[in-house]
Amino acid sequence: MNGKQAAGQKAIDEIKEGMTIGLGTGSTVYYFLEALAEKVADGFELTGVATSQKTIDLAKEWRIPMLPLNEVTKIDVTIDGADEVDSQLSGIKGGGGALLYEKLVAKASDRRIWIVDSSKKVEQLGTFPLPVEVVPFGWKHVEAYFTGKGYHPKLRCSADGQPYVTDAHHNILDLHLQSITNAEELANELDHLTGVVEHGLFIGMTEKVIIGYPDGHTETLER
Ligand SMILES: O=C(CO)[C@H](O)[C@H](O)COP(=O)(O)O
16 A cells, blocks of 8 residues: 555545546556446446546556546546645646646536645645646747746656657646745736646645545545
């Protein structure tokens, strides 16, 4: 047992038969999907809506029934991970590169629950580099803007050294900010920048956070 596994398994208590469930992305969500697959194997009926190709692949492997976002009108709850969470339950997401689809699914959901291990709890957001999804056309100009603002952007690359490409065929600039003093102001700036498709600041976008600890116990924070 580790913190991610504890949080992922605990989230299964939130699932009721017949629900449509947003399925996040990442190594913590993996444990939730594993637990969900057991329920499906036992005959439990539900529908999943994935936030990434990685999650679609896992869900297919584990025979979790899936529909694309366009084919559902309502998502009862979304279970997703996060890279940092503060005491207001705001956070940074997108370490796994799925921030755009994660935000779309989150916005279409009635309830949103994050599952994290205890290392993700922070006093102030910003130690984790903030992912900003940008269109490939002219991204260097967006990068230059961020450099000018002192945001220390770095183009995310894959293991082969090539620019990382998201499921929506964009690139990611990670902003190495160290700390974010006014997350709302920064989110507003990024929301209005041409060339930026989405950013990893999720402010007021979750109602509950399940935190898993290395000894297997969990803590739940609610707004
Ligand atoms: O935002 C995400 C992917 O875009 C993930 O939820 C986030 O990176 C946490 O991942 P993990 O559970 O592997 O630590």
